[in-house]
Amino acid sequence: MMxxxxxxxxxxxxxxxxxxxLFGQIKRDPSAHQDWxxxxxxxxxxxxxxYVHRDISAVVRERLQNEPTVLAPRSRALKQKARVFALxxxxxxxxxxxxxxxxxxxxxxxxxxxxxxxxxxxxxxMQIQPKSNDYLMAHQExxxxxxxxxGASYIRTVTYNPEEKSQ
Amino acid sequence: xxxxxxxxxxxxAANVCAAEGAxxxxxxxxxxxxxxxxxxxxxxxxxxxxxxxxxxISHVVETDSEYEKLESLDGPKREIIRHHGQxxxxxxxxxxxxxxxxxxxxxxxLLPAQLSALSENYQVKEAGVExxxxxxxxxxxxxxxxxxxxxxxxxxxxxxxxxLKSAVLNEKNQVVEQYAFxxxxxxxxxxxxxxASSTPGNSKPALNKAAMTxxxxxxxxxxxxxxxxxxxxxxxxxxxxxxxxxLVFSDGLSAISVFIEPADADxxxxxxxxxRGAVNLYHKVVDKHLYNVVGEVPPKxxxxxxxxxxxxxxx
Numbered sequence: 001m002m003x004x005x006x007x008x009x010x011x012x013x014x015x016x017x018x019x020x021x022l023f024g025q026i027k028r029d030p031s032a033h034q035d036w037x038x039x040x041x042x043x044x045x046x047x048x049x050x051y052v053h054r055d056i057s058a059v060v061r062e063r064l065q066n067e068p069t070v071l072a073p074r075s076r077a078l079k080q081k082a083r084v085f086a087l088x089x090x091x092x093x094x095x096x097x098x099x100x101x102x103x104x105x106x107x108x109x110x111x112x113x114x115x116x117x118x119x120x121x122x123x124x125x126m127q128i129q130p131k132s133n134d135y136l137m138a139h140q141e142x143x144x145x146x147x148x149x150x151g152a153s154y155i156r157t158v159t160y161n162p163e164e165k166s167q
Numbered sequence: 168x169x170x171x172x173x174x175x176x177x178x179x180a181a182n183v184c185a186a187e188g189a190x191x192x193x194x195x196x197x198x199x200x201x202x203x204x205x206x207x208x209x210x211x212x213x214x215x216x217x218x219x220x221x222x223x224i225s226h227v228v229e230t231d232s233e234y235e236k237l238e239s240l241d242g243p244k245r246e247i248i249r250h251h252g253q254x255x256x257x258x259x260x261x262x263x264x265x266x267x268x269x270x271x272x273x274x275x276x277l278l279p280a281q282l283s284a285l286s287e288n289y290q291v292k293e294a295g296v297e298x299x300x301x302x303x304x305x306x307x308x309x310x311x312x313x314x315x316x317x318x319x320x321x322x323x324x325x326x327x328x329x330x331l332k333s334a335v336l337n338e339k340n341q342v343v344e345q346y347a348f349x350x351x352x353x354x355x356x357x358x359x360x361x362x363a364s365s366t367p368g369n370s371k372p373a374l375n376k377a378a379m380t381x382x383x384x385x386x387x388x389x390x391x392x393x394x395x396x397x398x399x400x401x402x403x404x405x406x407x408x409x410x411x412x413x414l415v416f417s418d419g420l421s422a423i424s425v426f427i428e429p430a431d432a433d434x435x436x437x438x439x440x441x442x443r444g445a446v447n448l449y450h451k452v453v454d455k456h457l458y459n460v461v462g463e464v465p466p467k468x469x470x471x472x473x474x475x476x477x478x479x480x481x482x
Contacts, residue, residue: 134404134405135426138404138426154249155237156443157256158245159213160243
């Protein structure tokens, strides 16, 4: 009965006083409200299938209720703007930090052990062997470190390792 | 108007920078000159990794030439004497003349060409004033423009120009090795009594053959930028039957030596990388030749250099 009246209302077939009564009923009766919405949707689909009106209010309300409540105090717009700026500056600093850290991580200039790993050869002994002292001495003679450090650099050529047996 | 003033300011700053660049480079020349011309005697500490040792150094300038004595104060007795481009070394209870390759009357001085190359390869910065061994020093930082060399930091005595401390740092700014005077006497009252007595004029030279400058035909393809060949010789070496070809390349602050010799048939240590302080040594047997690359450069640099050695001469 009600559905028929709703349909008539939508078609503009009711008198004004009848319509007023029906509006009152629809407001009070959820199922009548639902029918009102459904009929409108049917009409929309028949006329313009691309733009279907669909009542998403219930879905939106449900979603909103599931949203976490933000307890942070609301700050003034200006302050917020400044903070956004500061945050983006911090983010770029962080990015620089990450890049710097990464370049440290992948820096090929590493300890001899690292270099050895890179070339897949096994280190025999990390310390220069005494038998190679002659190469060091021969090199030292022509090294600019002589000018820098005077004879002090020569200590490299005769330095001793307490762990080695003295010969 | 403001733009014009700004432009003037910029030009002025550029000029000041250029002048500063020159003066920063001059510190090295000053230090090198002072190191050769000044009488001094002192105790210094040499440190790398966990290794620390103390040595005494004396340097006097006589009318004929410089004399220099370096003696270890820790561990077994070791002594090095330098005079007239010759080096004597006392180790294992023996005094031997280790080389006389240069035959130069003076210790080598930095060449102007090396100094100009320096600013191409390093950024030079004055890094404040610090006190070392009781003296005021100017700190100068040489930061490499690539990662194939180390950062060098030197502390130069502001009055005498002597180098009182020096450090070599890696990319992570960690100290690879450092020298620092803990006690130093500069000038007049330096003891020179040892000069006459300790110069081992009568000690037997270990090597009778002298080195020859040669065009060996050996080339290195992958040198870091700015390393120029400063020496190419065929030299005798202690404990070697055959002569060894030595090529030396320098970028002004550090050097790389390449040694090439016939490999011993019974050589079992075919390849390896070792280090002592800032010096890295990489050796490898390639086609019956033993290559040794030594330099105050990072490990990967000596390896890169060795792997690019090539014979380009006539067989």
